[in-house]
Amino acid sequence: xxxxxxxxxxxxxxxxxxxxxxxxxxxxxxxxxxxxxxxxxxxxxxxxxxxxxxxxxxxxxxxxxxxxxxxxxxxxxxxxxxxxxxxxxxxxxxxxxxxxxxxxxxxxxxxxxxxxxxxxxxxxxxxxxxxxxxxxxxxxxxxxxxxxxxxxxxxxxxxxxxxxxxxxxxxxxxxxxxxxxxxxxxxxxxxxxxxxxxxxxxxxxxxxxxxxxxxxxxxxxxxxxxxxxxxxxxxxxxxxxxxxxxxxxxxxxxxxxxxxxxxxxxxxxxxxxxxxxxxxxxxxxxxxxxxxxxxxxxxxxxxxxxxxxxxxxxxxxxxx
Numbered sequence: 001x002x003x004x005x006x007x008x009x010x011x012x013x014x015x016x017x018x019x020x021x022x023x024x025x026x027x028x029x030x031x032x033x034x035x036x037x038x039x040x041x042x043x044x045x046x047x048x049x050x051x052x053x054x055x056x057x058x059x060x061x062x063x064x065x066x067x068x069x070x071x072x073x074x075x076x077x078x079x080x081x082x083x084x085x086x087x088x089x090x091x092x093x094x095x096x097x098x099x100x101x102x103x104x105x106x107x108x109x110x111x112x113x114x115x116x117x118x119x120x121x122x123x124x125x126x127x128x129x130x131x132x133x134x135x136x137x138x139x140x141x142x143x144x145x146x147x148x149x150x151x152x153x154x155x156x157x158x159x160x161x162x163x164x165x166x167x168x169x170x171x172x173x174x175x176x177x178x179x180x181x182x183x184x185x186x187x188x189x190x191x192x193x194x195x196x197x198x199x200x201x202x203x204x205x206x207x208x209x210x211x212x213x214x215x216x217x218x219x220x221x222x223x224x225x226x227x228x229x230x231x232x233x234x235x236x237x238x239x240x241x242x243x244x245x246x247x248x249x250x251x252x253x254x255x256x257x258x259x260x261x262x263x264x265x266x267x268x269x270x271x272x273x274x275x276x277x278x279x280x281x282x283x284x285x286x287x288x289x290x291x292x293x294x295x296x297x298x299x300x301x302x303x304x305x306x307x308x309x310x311x312x313x314x315x316x317x318x319x320x
Contacts, residue, residue, distance in 0.1 A: 001029075004311070005041070005042075006027055006030065006031055008025060009026075009030060010024075010027050010083055011024050012082050013026060013077070016081075016147055016176075017204065021137075024076060024145040025070060025074070026073070026074035026078075028074075029070065029071040029074035029075065029190070030042070030069070030074055030075070030078050032053075033049075033050075033053050033071075033074075033075060035044075035162055035266070036052075036053050036056060037053070042078060042079075042083065043083055043085075045086065046079070046087070046298065047087055047088045047091060048107055050087060050091060050093075051091055051092055051093040052093075053071070053075075054068060054071060054072060054073065054075075054093035054094070055093045055094040056168050057071060057096065057108055058093070058094045058095060058097070059094055060095040062096075062098055063096050063098070064096060064098050064100070065095075065096045065098065065100070065138075067095075067096070068095070068096040069153075071125075072091075072234065075087065086201050086275050100301065102266070102304060102305055103267075103268070103271035103301065103302070104262050104263055104268050104271060104307060105268070105271050105274075105275045105305055106262065106264065106268060106269070106272045107259065109275060110260050110262075111130055111269070111272055112313070113260070113262070114126075114254055114255060114258060114260065115127060115130070116249070116258065117254050117255070117258050118250060118251070118254045118263035119250050121275075122246065122247055122250045124173065124176045124177070124223075125139050125140065125177075125242070125247055126247060126250065126251060126266075126269070127169075127170065127173055127176075128142075128154070128173065129266050129269040129270060129273075130270075130273050131168075131169075131170035131172070131173060131248075131273070132154055132167045132169060132170065132273070132290075133167060133270050133274060133277075133291055134154075134167070134270065135159065135160065135266075135270060136244050136247060136266040136267065138156050138159055138245060139223070139246050139266075140221075140223055140242055140243075140247065141221070141241055142154070142221070142222040142223065142239045143218065143219055143220065143221060143222060144184055144217055144218050144219070144220050144221075144222055145218035145219060146180055146218070146222070147167050147169070147177055147222065148169070149174060149177065149178070150283070152167075152168070152169045152171060152174070153165070153166050153167065153168060153169050154167050154169050156292065157202075159292055160292065163292055165289065165290075165292045167290050168290065177254070180222060180223075181217075181222070183216055184217065184221070184222060184224060185312050187220070187224050187239060188215075188217055188220055191217065191228065191239055194228065196236075196237040197214045197228065197237050197238070197239075197312065198214070198231075198234075198236035198237055198238055199238065200214050200215075200219055200220050200221065200238060200239060201212025201214075201231060201238055201240065202214050202219060204228070215228075220239075221239070221240070221241040221242075223242045224239050224240070224242065225239055225240050225241060225242055225243070225262055226239060227239075231299070232299075233298060244266075247266055248265065248266060249267075251264055251265065251266055251269070252264060252265065259314050270291070271305075273290075273300070274287050274299070274302045275292070275302050275305050275306065278302055278303065278306060279306065284296065284299055284303070287299055287302070
């Protein structure tokens, strides 16, 4: 059972409109910080104890750079915004030096094989992970209004870091998308006559500004759940988007079934999208914009993937 302190911390972040996953992630690291210091209350700890914990993550847990950075961000928020005891800007802790792994990338033939064998009900969603370079949650949270069939693009709202962007829409998926929107409309007509249905979930401000839009086709999830369910936050009956775990399991199981000898996840398709764009001659800035990376250095990892198997390097064995 979550402690009252951690519950209050999570509620504090929720009232400030932090994403649910960010709240859960910060809550996890604050709990880990408390356990590391033998369950002492954070109000009695400060800079020195934070430095010890972060150094422990690097030295003994061998945490990746991003994991240690997330832990730091969680503790900065805890002390600055929740406890009103800001940490020093000059924290002295051992920074993680664990190198970032090169992403797993599928070949074009492996992508083709995977998409041919994937379950039909999930094929469109999985196709967009590769065809538009979407993150998993970006794909499952798409609304009908986000699909622009006229300009052949997809608009992503409030993604990682609260950023918006526009990505390419594969022309090969236009027909499937039209069929999917028709399916969503059928769900909507069924839901409208349901006595307890309260409309689709909408962001807080838009919910108040456009109350009738929760029952419009435009705001329905593009990949809706097959069943209505009670919203745990409001207690209202809604139709949510499909569970992302369904997509994860489908991709993993299909990859094994067709004999792909790599660890394949939804993010593998995004990695493959970026790598194949660069292979086709796309400018790295274009790839950066499509992926929604803030820092170009994040995108440059895909150039390392290409150079890893560069055809321009001829093995000396082949010269014998």
